[in-house]
Amino acid sequence: MKGFIAVKSGREEPVVAEQPQAPLLVLAKATKSFGAVQALTEGSITLYAGEAHALLGENGAGKSTLVKILAGVHRPDSGVLEVGGQPLTLHGPASSRAVGISIIYQEPTLFPDLSVAENIYMGRQPLAAGRRIDRARMRKDAEAVFAQLGVALDPDRLARGLSVADQQIVEIAKALSLEAKVLVMDEPTAALTGVEVERLFEVMRTLRNQGAAVLFISHRLEEVFASCQRVTIMRDGRYVRTAAIEDLTVDDIIRSMVGRDLDTLFPKTETVPGEVILQVENLNREGVFSDISFEVRRGEIVALAGLVGAGRSEVARAIFGIDRRSSGVVRISGTELSNGSPQASMAAGMALVPEDRRQQGLVMELGLDQNIALASLGRLSKFGIIRRASEGAIALTWAERLQLKFSRLKNPVSTLSGGNQQKAVLGKWLARRPTLLIIDEPTRGIDVGTKAEVHRILDGLVAEGMAILMISSELPEVLGMADRVLVLHEGRLTAELSRDEADENSIMRAASGLDAGAAA
Amino acid sequence: MTAQLELPPQPTLSRVGTLLRARELGIGIVIAIVFVTATLKNHAFANSHSVQQLLTGAALIALLGVGETLVIVTRNVDLSVGSVVGLSAYVVGSTFKHHPHMPILLGFVLGIAIGAAIGAINGLITTVARVPSLVVTLAALYIIRGVDGVIVNGKTIDPGSIPKVFQEVGYRTLFGVPWLAIIVAVVVAVVGYAMRSFRAGRDLYAIGSNPDAAALAGVPTGRRVFTAFLVSGSLAGLAGALFLALHAQVDVTGGNGYELTVIAAVVVGGVAIFGGSGTVLGAALGAVLLNTINQALVASKVSAFWNDAIAGALLLAAIAFDRWLSLRIARNLRSAEGAHRNV
Numbered sequence: 001m002k003g004f005i006a007v008k009s010g011r012e013e014p015v016v017a018e019q020p021q022a023p024l025l026v027l028a029k030a031t032k033s034f035g036a037v038q039a040l041t042e043g044s045i046t047l048y049a050g051e052a053h054a055l056l057g058e059n060g061a062g063k064s065t066l067v068k069i070l071a072g073v074h075r076p077d078s079g080v081l082e083v084g085g086q087p088l089t090l091h092g093p094a095s096s097r098a099v100g101i102s103i104i105y106q107e108p109t110l111f112p113d114l115s116v117a118e119n120i121y122m123g124r125q126p127l128a129a130g131r132r133i134d135r136a137r138m139r140k141d142a143e144a145v146f147a148q149l150g151v152a153l154d155p156d157r158l159a160r161g162l163s164v165a166d167q168q169i170v171e172i173a174k175a176l177s178l179e180a181k182v183l184v185m186d187e188p189t190a191a192l193t194g195v196e197v198e199r200l201f202e203v204m205r206t207l208r209n210q211g212a213a214v215l216f217i218s219h220r221l222e223e224v225f226a227s228c229q230r231v232t233i234m235r236d237g238r239y240v241r242t243a244a245i246e247d248l249t250v251d252d253i254i255r256s257m258v259g260r261d262l263d264t265l266f267p268k269t270e271t272v273p274g275e276v277i278l279q280v281e282n283l284n285r286e287g288v289f290s291d292i293s294f295e296v297r298r299g300e301i302v303a304l305a306g307l308v309g310a311g312r313s314e315v316a317r318a319i320f321g322i323d324r325r326s327s328g329v330v331r332i333s334g335t336e337l338s339n340g341s342p343q344a345s346m347a348a349g350m351a352l353v354p355e356d357r358r359q360q361g362l363v364m365e366l367g368l369d370q371n372i373a374l375a376s377l378g379r380l381s382k383f384g385i386i387r388r389a390s391e392g393a394i395a396l397t398w399a400e401r402l403q404l405k406f407s408r409l410k411n412p413v414s415t416l417s418g419g420n421q422q423k424a425v426l427g428k429w430l431a432r433r434p435t436l437l438i439i440d441e442p443t444r445g446i447d448v449g450t451k452a453e454v455h456r457i458l459d460g461l462v463a464e465g466m467a468i469l470m471i472s473s474e475l476p477e478v479l480g481m482a483d484r485v486l487v488l489h490e491g492r493l494t495a496e497l498s499r500d501e502a503d504e505n506s507i508m509r510a511a512s513g514l515d516a517g518a519a520a
Numbered sequence: 521m522t523a524q525l526e527l528p529p530q531p532t533l534s535r536v537g538t539l540l541r542a543r544e545l546g547i548g549i550v551i552a553i554v555f556v557t558a559t560l561k562n563h564a565f566a567n568s569h570s571v572q573q574l575l576t577g578a579a580l581i582a583l584l585g586v587g588e589t590l591v592i593v594t595r596n597v598d599l600s601v602g603s604v605v606g607l608s609a610y611v612v613g614s615t616f617k618h619h620p621h622m623p624i625l626l627g628f629v630l631g632i633a634i635g636a637a638i639g640a641i642n643g644l645i646t647t648v649a650r651v652p653s654l655v656v657t658l659a660a661l662y663i664i665r666g667v668d669g670v671i672v673n674g675k676t677i678d679p680g681s682i683p684k685v686f687q688e689v690g691y692r693t694l695f696g697v698p699w700l701a702i703i704v705a706v707v708v709a710v711v712g713y714a715m716r717s718f719r720a721g722r723d724l725y726a727i728g729s730n731p732d733a734a735a736l737a738g739v740p741t742g743r744r745v746f747t748a749f750l751v752s753g754s755l756a757g758l759a760g761a762l763f764l765a766l767h768a769q770v771d772v773t774g775g776n777g778y779e780l781t782v783i784a785a786v787v788v789g790g791v792a793i794f795g796g797s798g799t800v801l802g803a804a805l806g807a808v809l810l811n812t813i814n815q816a817l818v819a820s821k822v823s824a825f826w827n828d829a830i831a832g833a834l835l836l837a838a839i840a841f842d843r844w845l846s847l848r849i850a851r852n853l854r855s856a857e858g859a860h861r862n863v
Contacts, residue, residue: 093736109733111729114725122722122739
């Protein structure tokens with residue numbers, strides 16, 4: 001009960017009813033180190049039946065380690081775990097599941113070659129006589145869970161090819177079918193958009209009403225305020241505080257997470273747009289998007305908003321030349337770019353920072369120096385031979401400018417935290433000194449502190465005269481950073497909003513196609 | 521649930537799904553085409569003796585393919601099966617030579633035991649020491665060959681030292697079907713059923729499809745992979761005893777190069793080389809297909825050299841087909857999803 005502050009009044013739903021009530025799960029003073037690295041110094045959390053409890057902290061605060069202890073993946077070096085008042089030791093994922101703990105991981109953990117139903121019931125398929133798997137029942141059970149979730153997924157289809165959002169729904173269905181007492185969700189909404197997030201909150205409410213506890217990890221504070229009753233904050237592997245949500249403000253939370261004040265989350269300064277850098281005319285790609293026209297000027301940030309699947313990343317890929325365009329023209333500073341040639345786009349001064357930094361942006365085994373220099377090798381080499389010294393120099397310049405935290409330039413980037421990896425990708429492209437930067441989800445999955453830094457960096461870049469096209473699913477980021485907002489719906493541009501016109505309502509209406517008539 | 525969301529039905533994969541399930545049917549059709557074409561060129565190809573030879577010739581590779589499928593489905597590979605066949609055949613043969621009155625069943629048990637021991641070692645090194653199975657079983661291939669060479673020491677087991685009853689297993693038929701084919705069919709049926717309908721079998725697919733997720737789902741991955749190697753080794757040991765029964769003689773070259781033929785058959789039969797999908801029935805049919813083409817070429821008096829080239833081309837075709845299919849699935853889903861996503 002240490003550190004617990006009782007809820008004074010139930011806000012909308014008095015689920016964390018009459019205290020004192022025995023906690024459902026207690027993890028006290030858990031520690032875990034990997035070799036010399038102390039990942040968790042004091043991991044403590046107390047969960048009550050019927051509550052949604054947020055676990056907050058910057059990347060590297062030890063949240064994931066704590067989750068993996070609850071999952072039975074890591075054995076804590078010391079500390080006590082109690083479920084339902086009984087102290088116990090978890091021997092593996094199976095024994096964690098057996099005591100009623102179910103985990104939804106950040107990255108979906110599906111089997112692409114198996115059916116959706118089998119994904120849900122792997123290792124605990126319903127059995128008929130003779131321990132045979134009862135496929136008919138497995139299918140029916142899966143359908144029942146999907147019906148409860150209000151989704152229409154075919155249990156017989158393979159998991160391969162599911163969209164990230166649908167993969168997450170399968171994960172949720174898996175957790176729901178376990179009838180878990182404790183449901184842990186590690187950033188489940190990172191890949192979801194409005195509708196699906198709503199559905200997820202609905203599931204959380206259902207589970208809580210059934211007496212389960214939900215541990216919710218998210219970097220989106222507005223979601224925490226919308227769905228959770230209590231908050232536990234961690235910093236540098238340590239427990240900081242637990243409080244009821246109504247006793248906290250966003251600033252309190254950020255201060256506790258970061259351990260210092262953040263001046264402002266979105267430091268966008270006013271700039272006067274200069275001449276046109278990027279001009280896109282009637283861009284088409286059959287079956288993906290059509291008739292896209294817009295401009296990006298020197299010194300402005302233009303956001304590309306829309307739901308997942310609206311074709312935002314696809315437009316960016318076609319502009320950059322990764323995908324061929326069916327028709328249409330892309331000009332950089334008035335010069336037309338040839339179709340389907342990233343090399344030509346790069347030569348013209350364009351840079352693209354992709355969404356999936358691990359897969360598309362970084363070579364994880366190489367050092368920070370080689371990664372940052374990777375896109376500038378032409379400039380750094382003499383007679384085709386790369387000068388290692390200049391690699392190090394350019395990397396150091398950008399690492400410092402981006403306030404990248406690293407121990408040695410030569411260490412593989414896989415050892416960096418998520419936020420620093422994102423900065424490394426940014427550094428790699430900035431080292432080319434582009435005139436137009438296309439950046440896809442600049443702050444996905446990184447913590448508040450780093451987020452603000454990335455925003456400040458972007459702001460500094462446009463102040464220096466760069467043009468930025470930013471794709472983002474986070475409305476506060478779009479509203480805070482963009483000078484203009486372009487909204488896509490089903491591959492069509494449904495709105496172009498100025499900074500004054502853009503608000504949550506106008507963007508969401510255009511993103512759901514409600515204002516289709518008012519297209520720019 | 522209060523805020524139920526109405527979504528249009530998700531795109532289903534019924535058509536492509538059927539296609540996937542029909543993979544075995546597809547191989548069956550190709551076998552039929554090859555068979556009919558060869559028969560048109562040479563009528564003797566369709567007589568019962570020739571068909572029996574087709575089945576007998578494919579039996580050993582099909583049997584090894586069953587074990588290999590279990591291993592490959594878990595994202596591993598067993599390269600030692602050919603060597604195990606050679607060792608098992610020779611040891612069983614020489615045991616019969618020295619103990620002519622040993623019950624023939626014991627001959628099979630001995631073969632299986634030799635294979636099981638080697639499979640267990642392969643499995644242990646792969647799962648406990650976490651050495652890639654490609655390396656472990658490649659080493660096993662050479663070590664067993666070497667040991668076999670020392671044991672054989674240039675000798676040959678000849679038909680005279682093998683009991684008649686034991687040899688009969690290799691050539692007798694039941695209602696016109698060779699015993700060998702029946703034995704293999706039973707193994708295919710049993711293992712195929714276990715792979716499809718028991719949790720342990722599904723675990724193998726889960727491990728191959730996403731090893732990390734399998735561990736998180738509580739699948740005992742080490743134990744399952746070990747079992748796959750154990751079964752593969754045991755079936756290779758059985759195949760060694762059957763090799764002896766079939767050929768009635770064995771020297772140091774017995775089973776040489778089988779491992780690659782087996783992997784070719786398994787891949788042609790639709791087992792994904794990187795794990796996660798494929799069936800033992802497909803693998804067995806792949807073995808029959810390769811052997812049918814082999815025999816058809818002989819019957820059509822085409823140079824035997826073409827044989828390997830055609831097997832290779834078939835492999836490429838099988839992999840290209842898989843690639844094409846998965847690209848098609850991905851494309852279908854993407855376009856269907858684009859329509860459904862924006863409600």
